[in-house]
Amino acid sequence: MDDDGVVIIGAGICGLATALALHKKGIKAVVMERSESLRNVTGAAIGIRPNGWRALDQLGVAETLRHTAIRVKRERIISLDGRRQKEISLTNWDGETRCLRRKDLIDTLYAALPPGNVKFGCQLESIKFDPYSTKPVLRFIDGSSIIAKVVIGCDGGKSIIADFLNLKPTKMFPLGGVRGLTSYPNGHSYDHEFARFQKDNILVGRIPINDNLVYWFCAHPYIPKDEKNWEDPEVIRQSTLELLRDHPQEVHELIENADMKSLSFTRLRYRAPWDLLTGTFCKGTVVVAGDAMHVMGPFLGQGGSAGLEDAVVLARTMAQLGLNNGKGGSKLTVHGVEEAFNRFVKQRRMRVVRLSLQTYLTGMLLSTTSLLKKIMYIMLLILLFHNKNSHLDYDCGDL
Ligand SMILES: Cc1cc2nc3c(=O)[nH]c(=O)nc-3n(C[C@H](O)[C@H](O)[C@H](O)COP(=O)(O)OP(=O)(O)OC[C@H]3O[C@@H](n4cnc5c(N)ncnc54)[C@H](O)[C@@H]3O)c2cc1C
CATH class of the missing domain: 3.50.50.60 (FAD/NAD(P)-binding domain)
Known part of the structure; x- marks a missing residue:
């Protein structure tokens, strides 16, 4: 010893x-x-x-x-409850x-x-x-x-x-979290902001890391009896797309083009x-x-x-x-x-x-x-x- x-x-x-x-x-x-x-x-x-x-x-x-x-530089909250997309808050951030x-x-x-x-x-x-x-x-x-x-x-x-x-x-928490990265070799068009899309009990966040790489996450209700294999990146992607089927195209696009190796699912403890x-x-x-x-x-x-x-x-x-x-x-x-x-x-x-x-x-x-x-x-x-x-x-x- x-x-x-x-x-x-x-x-x-x-x-x-x-x-x-x-x-x-x-x-x-x-x-x-x-x-x-x-x-x-x-x-x-x-x-x-x-x-x-x-x-x-x-x-x-x-x-x-x-x-x-x-x-x-800022946070933007977009509410997707109801029929129309609504911007409910925009905060400029001073701190880093x-x-x-x-x-x-x-x-x-x-x-x-x-x-x-x-x-x-x-x-x-x-x-x-x-x-x-x-x-x-x-x-x-x-x-x-x-x-x-x-x-x-x-x-x-x-x-x-x-x-x-x-x-x-x-x-x-009765929630799970999916995280991923999406690459844009020719550059993305997102502002330097943290965009949060909220609909019912689902929250999607999007933050650019640099001009070619974007981080996103999705927090959603977790069903304990869910039989899905949340370890398999393809299952994670498909299940997330399914959950977000009513979300705007810009959210779908992020997940569809995600780097498969970056996808993970976590139960929130x-x-x-x-x-x-x-x-x-x-x-x-x-x-x-x-x-x-x-x-x-x-x-x-x-x-x-x-x-x-x-x-x-x-x-x-x-x-x-x-x-x-x-x-x-x-x-x-x-x-x-x-x-x-x-x-x-x-x-x-x-x-x-x-x-x-x-x-x-x-x-x-x-x-x-x-x-x-x-x-x-x-x-x-x-x-x-x-x-x-x-x-x-x-x-x-x-x-
Ligand atoms: C979906 C999600 C999003 C998040 N987003 C943010 C964010 O934006 N900003 C933020 O600040 N935080 C965020 N967090 C929280 C953040 O990820 C954690 O707080 C942080 O990673 C914890 O670091 P840690 O080193 O304490 O623990 P861990 O990252 O869990 O590291 C523990 C280490 O210990 C090792 N280990 C475990 N057991 C043993 C053992 N028995 N023997 C030897 N080694 C062992 C593990 O392999 C691991 O390397 C997020 C968390 C989640 C789930």
């Missing part, structure tokens, strides 16, 4: 960002990822709003990423918003890390505390084990580390906001971050950015407690790490509670067919989130 210092489980957006933030603060960490290579294709693209750019700036990768995507190809984001974070920092093909099976040393012991599916000084669980919405911390199980309010996110020298802590629906487009914020805050609190000075992690005292994790959780809790609650209410508003419930969700949103974009002003602070 090896003895490692800081071990991060999962090389998604949050795991890589956390490794980079720790590296910048002089704390060595190794990332252990179950896949055999970077998971940089699934999900096609991701919208990053001003709060996410602030975190990327701190991580030192924002400039590189700015060159990969155009700035989106861009839609990044996931591949660009993941590859850029990975490239900024020292070589060999990520170990692939390491699927965590279980974690427990060693009864004598109280250090976390990680067991992998190939039968190997390691003893770590510190474990940061960035293993996503179905997190083994979150289960170990006894967090309540995550829940499902969330950690209930009230569970976030009370959950224990760290125990000893084990903590969770990113989706493992606060998986939320995509309705505000904030899950990934919240994971980037986590990375900055976590590395900063560890460095503030002097955990970055020792060679080989020798300054990683149990007491210091526990204190750092408690401070991290304290700083992040209300931020993620509010993001998750706003996301939850927005998702439930989209999915319900009851007029009474719709009114209730609208009232709660107005009451609790009077300025619906205030979450974008959040600044995670300096690394």
Whole structure:
């Protein structure tokens, strides 16, 4: 059994960002990822709003990423309920918003890390505390084990580390999400805007990444008994076209011409906001971050950015407690790490509670067919989130 210092489980957006933030603060960490290579294709693209750019700036990768995507200047909401298409809202955005190809984001974070920092093909099976040393012991599916000084669980919405911390199980929205990319080798004619088409319980979004590539998604009711094979790209395309048969031609065209390799379907999972309010996110020298802590629906487009914020805050609190000075992690005292994790959780809790609650209410508003419930969700949103974009002003602070 090896003895490692800081071990991060999962090389998604949050795991890589956390490794980079720790590296910048002089704390060595190794990332252990179950896949055999970077998971940089699934999900096609991701919208990053001003709060996410602030975190990327701190991580030192924002400039590189700015060159990969155009700035989106406004949001337009098009209502398709009733007979005629109606523009119900147009908002000009001041803050920086861009839609990044996931591949660009993941590859850029990975490239900024020292070589060999990520170990692939390491699927965590279980974690427990060693009864004598109280250090976390990680067991992998190939039968190997390691003893770590510190474990940061960035293993996503179905997190083994979150289960170990006894967090309540995550829940499902009654909605599924299809995502894809459509290429236009000769250029597309869409404005630099985020267009949202709303009809009944279906939401379609379209955002250009650059002049030749467009990201789109479709959130729609999920029928649990649905026998369709949502893993097959052709089934995803045909089923989405069928769902959107009453939508305008410009929406059809996007899906018909989608790059088949980019298509994916996801059931939308969330950690209930009230569970976030009370959950224990760290125990000893084990903590969770990113989706493992606060998986939320995509309705505000904030899950990934919240994971980037986590990375900055976590590395900063560890460095503030002097955990970055020792060679080989020798300054990683149990007491210091526990204190750092408690401070991290304290700083992040209300931020993620509010993001998750706003996301939850927005998702439930989209999915319900009851007029009474719709009114209730609208009232709660107005009451609790009077300025619906205030979450974008959040600044995670300096690394
Ligand atoms: C439809 C949809 C649209 C979205 N749109 C946006 C958006 O526009 N903007 C935004 O900010 N966010 C968005 N999100 C949310 C965003 O995608 C997630 O919040 C983000 O990807 C989470 O990153 P993560 O690193 O925490 O987790 P993940 O991306 O899930 O990464 C977890 C990693 O851990 C690995 N792993 C899991 N289990 C183990 C194990 N046992 N052992 C080893 N490795 C393991 C996985 O292979 C994976 O690489 C969207 C989500 C969905 C579903």
